[in-house]
Amino acid sequence: MADLAISATLPKPRPVSGRFLASELLLIFGRRRNWAGMAVLAAMPVIVSVANKIDPPTGGGGEGPDFFSAITSNGLFVALAALSIELPLFLPLAVATIAGDSIAGEANLGTLRYLLSVPVHRTRMLVVKFTAIVIFAFAATLLVAGTGVLMGTVLFGGGDLTLLSGTQISFGEGLLRLFAVCVYLAVCLSAVGAIGLFVSTLTEQPIGATIAIMILTVGSFILDNIPQLDWLHPYLLVHNWLNFGDLLRDPVAWDGISTGLLSAGAYILVFVTAAWARFSARDVTS
Amino acid sequence: MTQLAVESSGLSKRFGRQFAVNGIDLAVPQGSVYGFLGPNGSGKTTTIRMLLGLIQPTAGSHRLLGEGMPVAAGRVLPKVGALVEGPAFHPYLSGRHNLARLDAADRWADPRSAARRVDAALDRVGLLAAATKRYRAYSLGMRQRLALAATLLTPRELLILDEPTNGLDPQGTREVRSLITTLAADGATVMLSTHLLSEVEQICTHVGVMHQGNLVAQASLRELQAGSVQGVQVLTDQPEPAQRVLRELGLTDVQISRDQVTATLGSLAPEKVVDALVHAGVPVRGFTVQAPDLEELFVSLTGKGFNING
Structure with a gap:
């Protein structure tokens, strides 16, 4: 009976609270180490644009969509070039750092035991942590693109631009397509984040988790470039990432985009579920 | 019959082949200050982690504030303040921001009063002046105080404190002990894990003694002393x-x-x-x-010395 009286005085929990997520974002975006990382991300479009201003390119080449030869023709291409430079290493590394930190970082500091005894339900913890990772993936991609657009239009101007398929579109539509590219890449990077969330539940060493994620990402880039393993390629994490160029054709080649989104979605589903299966039953001894 | 704030039956935890906690039956009466005594490595912290649902027992069950754990964790833990195995906070956040983060994670806490409650908790442990300092600049004693402040963010019915005076200077130790006495006087049950016999003698009403994973004695302090010879x-x-x-x-x-x-x-x-x-x-x-001191009591109760082993 006494218990009933006590429970009655306890305020009801809010079913959904954004405070924990807000606190999580404050932690990510308020941390100096992450500022440094974001500064590196933003530095690439600056370097690319300045270098091309000083010494304009003469011809194209290389894998994937080629934006470099077009950089001097329109500022938006700086953003696209910067995204394609940062896609193999810097962007996944940034996401891997945040994702590796998510659970392992709290375990390493010991703050995990205190959060869980607040109490934060373990499923809620994973939901909040993964949401923060996804938000960071979007922020990182938009940061690179935004800096690129800014530097590009300042140094090379805006105006109409010519798509990879040869069609002319307005600057406004160009911005819209660039935004679509960012969304596509952020979803792809969220798959890295999902793997990171899972790895982060396995260890108490955030750096170890980050390294493991990077080995997976870079490793799958390497496998994707070995022609003898072509049967494996469609299943690789990074195989569809460069499909973002399809958003710059007229009409948009949706096949590649939907395949990429489906693949990223499958990775997210599998690894978030794995993280939940692992974390919800784990003994927290840190 | 007195209601029990903490109650366990056959609670056990095995790590590999070794039983860290071996079938203990805790009975912490509501309103008591329960000294959970035992040398380092006797299974106190493992027990506390099981009580809070941080690790799963190998066998046995337990109830907190009358409700079965870990099923009722979401209902019970908001009423429980815990200090587990020393303080742990984000080093690059200030003391105030660290508490605000814990409060933000609490779905039961009222966001409108958060700032006030955080400062009240800091004030209660004498940390208000250092509220804006980064945690990494805190001394061990300040860290310990911050961990105590975290348990005071909302009113609690049960406090589970694992060595709360660890790392504090004599003045701080006195303050924390008087804080615990005040909290108990306000009606909270306090389960205090310690390896300091004098601490138990000064502030506890009940005692449970752990030894190599077993609860070798459990009684009220008065019972223990009445049973002894002057x-x-x-x-x-x-x-x-x-x-x-x-x-x-x-x-x-x-x-x-x-x-x-x-x-x-x-x-x-x-x-x-x-x-x-x-x-x-x-x-x-x-x-x-x-009156024989507690140490002699333990020797007489357990037939064992109070040494650290295993």
Whole structure:
């Protein structure tokens, strides 16, 4: 009976609270180490644009969509070039750092035991942590693109631009397509984040988790470039990432985009579920 | 029957082949200050982690505030403040921001009063002046205080405190002990894990003793002391007549040494002994009734010394 009286005085929990997520974002975006990382991300479009201003390119080449030869023709291409430079290493590394930190970082500091005894339900913890990772993936991609657009239009101007398929579109539509590219890449990077969330539940060493994620990402880039393993390629994490160029054709080649989104979605589903299966039953001894 | 704030039956945890906690039946009455005593490595912290649902028991079950854990964790834990195995916070956040983060994670806490409650908690442990300092710049004592402040963010019915005075200077230790006494006086149950016998003697009403994963004794402090034997010590420069008087009074185990006589008191009132000594003309320089200290009690209870092993 006494218990009933006590429970009655306890305020009801809010079913959904954004405070924990807000606190999580404050932690990510308020941390100096992450500022440094974001500064590196933003530095690439600056370097690319300045270098091309000083010494304009003469011809194209290389894998994937080629934006470099077009950089001097329109500022938006700086953003696209910067995204394609940062896609193999810097962007996944940034996401891997945040994702590796998510659970392992709290375990390493010991703050995990205190959060869980607040109490934060373990499923809620994973939901909040993964949401923060996804938000960071979007922020990182938009940061690179935004800096690129800014530097590009300042140094090379805006105006109409010519798509990879040869069609002319307005600057406004160009911005819209660039935004679509960012969304596509952020979803792809969220798959890295999902793997990171899972790895982060396995260890108490955030750096170890980050390294493991990077080995997976870079490793799958390497496998994707070995022609003898072509049967494996469609299943690789990074195989569809460069499909973002399809958003710059007229009409948009949706096949590649939907395949990429489906693949990223499958990775997210599998690894978030794995993280939940692992974390919800784990003994927290840190 | 008294309600139990913490209750376990056969609670066990095995790591590999070794039982860290071996089938313990805790009974912490509501409103008590329960000293959870035991040497380092005796299974106290593992038990506390199980109580809070951080690790799953290998066997057994437990209830907190009358509700079964870990099923009721979401309902019960908001009413439980815990300090587990030392403080842990984000080093690059200030003390205030660290508390705000814990409060933000609490779905039961009212966001409108968050700032006020955080500062009140900091004030209560004497950290308000250092609220904006980064945690990494805190001394061990300040860190310990911050962890205590975290348990005070919302009103609690049960506090589970794992070595709360660890790392504190004598002044801080006194403050924390008086804080615990205040909290208990306000009606909270306090389960206090410690390896300091003096701490238990000063503030606890009940005691449970862990030894190598087993709960070897559990009782109220009064029961423990009532079950023990009191002795008297007489300081005098004429021990022989004193010895004779004590024997005549029926005291047993009378022993004499250079300038003092000791004996077991039995059921006799101590003032009768003094009266008899003075009437017999024994020059009494000092008279002490010796309640055995907790350490002796444990040896008598468990037959074991209070040493760290395994």
